[in-house]
Amino acid sequence: MTLSNEKRVAGRRTPENVAARLEQLILDGVFRPGQLLPSERRLCERLKVSRASLREGLRILRSKQIIDTRQGHGSTVASLLPMHQHSPLMHLFNDHPRTLFDLLEVRALLEGESAFLAARRGTSMDRVLITRRYREMADYAEQAEPIEVERLARLDHAFHLAISQASHNPVLVHTLQSLTDLLLSSVFASVKHLYHREGPREMINRQHARLHDAVVAGDAEQAKRVALEHLTSISELLRELEAESERLERSAMRIESW
Amino acid sequence: MTLSNEKRVAGRRTPENVAARLEQLILDGVFRPGQLLPSERRLCERLKVSRASLREGLRILRSKQIIDTRQGHGSTVASLLPMHQHSPLMHLFNDHPRTLFDLLEVRALLEGESAFLAARRGTSMDRVLITRRYREMADYAEQAEPIEVERLARLDHAFHLAISQASHNPVLVHTLQSLTDLLLSSVFASVKHLYHREGPREMINRQHARLHDAVVAGDAEQAKRVALEHLTSISELLRELEAESERLERSAMRIESW
DNA sequence: GACCAATTACTGGTCTGACCATTGCACCAC
DNA sequence: GTGGTGCAATGGTCAGACCAGTAATTGGTC
Numbered sequence: 001m002t003l004s005n006e007k008r009v010a011g012r013r014t015p016e017n018v019a020a021r022l023e024q025l026i027l028d029g030v031f032r033p034g035q036l037l038p039s040e041r042r043l044c045e046r047l048k049v050s051r052a053s054l055r056e057g058l059r060i061l062r063s064k065q066i067i068d069t070r071q072g073h074g075s076t077v078a079s080l081l082p083m084h085q086h087s088p089l090m091h092l093f094n095d096h097p098r099t100l101f102d103l104l105e106v107r108a109l110l111e112g113e114s115a116f117l118a119a120r121r122g123t124s125m126d127r128v129l130i131t132r133r134y135r136e137m138a139d140y141a142e143q144a145e146p147i148e149v150e151r152l153a154r155l156d157h158a159f160h161l162a163i164s165q166a167s168h169n170p171v172l173v174h175t176l177q178s179l180t181d182l183l184l185s186s187v188f189a190s191v192k193h194l195y196h197r198e199g200p201r202e203m204i205n206r207q208h209a210r211l212h213d214a215v216v217a218g219d220a221e222q223a224k225r226v227a228l229e230h231l232t233s234i235s236e237l238l239r240e241l242e243a244e245s246e247r248l249e250r251s252a253m254r255i256e257s258w
Numbered sequence: 259m260t261l262s263n264e265k266r267v268a269g270r271r272t273p274e275n276v277a278a279r280l281e282q283l284i285l286d287g288v289f290r291p292g293q294l295l296p297s298e299r300r301l302c303e304r305l306k307v308s309r310a311s312l313r314e315g316l317r318i319l320r321s322k323q324i325i326d327t328r329q330g331h332g333s334t335v336a337s338l339l340p341m342h343q344h345s346p347l348m349h350l351f352n353d354h355p356r357t358l359f360d361l362l363e364v365r366a367l368l369e370g371e372s373a374f375l376a377a378r379r380g381t382s383m384d385r386v387l388i389t390r391r392y393r394e395m396a397d398y399a400e401q402a403e404p405i406e407v408e409r410l411a412r413l414d415h416a417f418h419l420a421i422s423q424a425s426h427n428p429v430l431v432h433t434l435q436s437l438t439d440l441l442l443s444s445v446f447a448s449v450k451h452l453y454h455r456e457g458p459r460e461m462i463n464r465q466h467a468r469l470h471d472a473v474v475a476g477d478a479e480q481a482k483r484v485a486l487e488h489l490t491s492i493s494e495l496l497r498e499l500e501a502e503s504e505r506l507e508r509s510a511m512r513i514e515s516w
Numbered sequence: 517g518a519c520c521a522a523t524t525a526c527t528g529g530t531c532t533g534a535c536c537a538t539t540g541c542a543c544c545a546c
Numbered sequence: 547g548t549g550g551t552g553c554a555a556t557g558g559t560c561a562g563a564c565c566a567g568t569a570a571t572t573g574g575t576c
Binding site for chain 2: 558559560561562566568569
């Protein structure tokens with residue numbers, strides 16, 4: 001009795017589970033984009049589920065735009081698979097890594113405006129918060145080794161968030177937030193490398209200091225300029241990193257081809 | 259028209275239709291937020307549809323986060339009605355209409371950059387497409403009355419989309435797209451009013467013409483300037499509209515209070 | 517009266533098997 | 547070859563049954 005109570009995922013026969021299993025099969029490449037899925041009746045047998053439940057499961061996938069269904073024809077796997085339904089952009093990063101720099105371009109624009117508005121509209125309370133976040137980050141960065149990269153990244157993010165919030169434009173805050181999430185989820189590994197090296201880290205620290213000073217001093221133009229420089233240099237650093245890893249890959253291939 | 263629409267809609271017995279009818283009932287206030295819906299069996303009778311179809315309809319509403327369902331309990335109307343679930347920002351518009359202008363502020367920024375990049379990076383093919391979209395829109399706007407506002411809005415959107423695509427930055431295109439969707443879903447009614455009036459429409463037309471010319475001529479700075487002006491004046495027009503409707507509401511309240 | 521367990525009458529969740537509507541293809545007459 | 551025509555497969559809908567949770571009611575116990 002106690003054993004049979006275990007919820008074995010493969011055994012549960014709920015539409016959500018049906019959708020999850022089919023999605024996994026698609027991700028595993030069993031069903032490929034553009035391909036026609038087996039008929040509903042066949043899927044019923046294969047997944048050991050009634051047609052009603054199966055159909056509700058298919059409806060879930062349809063609402064996620066993972067499949068496309070036509071009466072009398074069947075269900076086909078959508079050609080553009082949204083890896084994360086949160087970001088229909090995600091697939092771009094798989095196809096074209098160049099998109100990363102497009103993202104940084106847009107982010108620089110928003111980050112610049114955010115710093116500009118923060119310097120111009122920020123209240124004294126905003127400034128106090130920004131300074132607090134800055135000190136938390138700077139103190140941690142200056143402490144003795146070893147530095148936990150994850151923690152530093154969180155503090156960094158909190159600092160930039162405080163600035164954007166001081167812009168008093170919720171839409172700007174939200175848009176910036178989504179782009180940052182997207183960035184971190186796609187290239188967190190690269191960002192980690194950035195923090196790991198002494199040179200880039202110090203440059204970033206200096207830029208943060210200047211950004212903080214400009215915003216708190218209320219110098220909007222200067223704040224925007226520094227923010228843009230900041231993003232530009234991050235972009236350049238990532239570009240160098242990319243070139244470097246390509247060199248490594250090529251040499252690895254040379255070794256493998258022996 | 260309303261009657262024939264209702265009859266046509268009420269006759270079809272598809273899950274999409276079930277969802278649409280229930281959604282309308284909720285919007286009409288027949289079922290209020292927080293309230294428990296009638297049981298599935300009762301809804302079947304009332305909507306003249308099988309339970310299977312009804313359940314698929316409910317699943318649609320559930321995926322849109324319009325209702326919340328618990329086994330053995332029932333389905334309750336969600337307390338925060340997301341008019342469009344696409345954006346977690348939507349609730350802001352209900353609470354603080356000021357957010358609309360924050361949105362326009364961000365959009366102006368992106369639209370400006372988009373025009374700038376389009377003028378700088380656009381290929382000859384891009385320019386042809388932009389001109390084509392512009393002509394479609396302008397031709398329609400100049401034709402004899404009556405103008406279908408919905409159609410004009412679509413052409414307008416297509417024109418701006420073509421420009422953003424010429425920026426060759428997919429992230430920019432996507433971000434701009436989401437913000438535009440958000441804008442249209444929140445204040446489409448207002449935008450309609452904008453198009454309905456002769457004065458604003460002509461101003462918008464002139465700005466579109468200048469924007470088109472600047473982008474096609476490759477004058478990046480000018481393109482950005484015109485795009486910013488464009489968004490600024492739209493913002494001002496909406497602000498006037500808002501003030502006007504407030505005056506109307508106040509006078510309506512005076513009448514009601516008699 | 518206050519508390520707690522069992523009962524019961526709901527609710528949504530799933531299953532079955534049937535029929536309807538559309539599609540696409542093989543077949544056939546021209 | 548071309549254009550119908552029929553058929554088989556597909557998704558879409560239906561009806562009725564049973565399973566599984568929920569919560570109010572009941573009835574007993576202290």
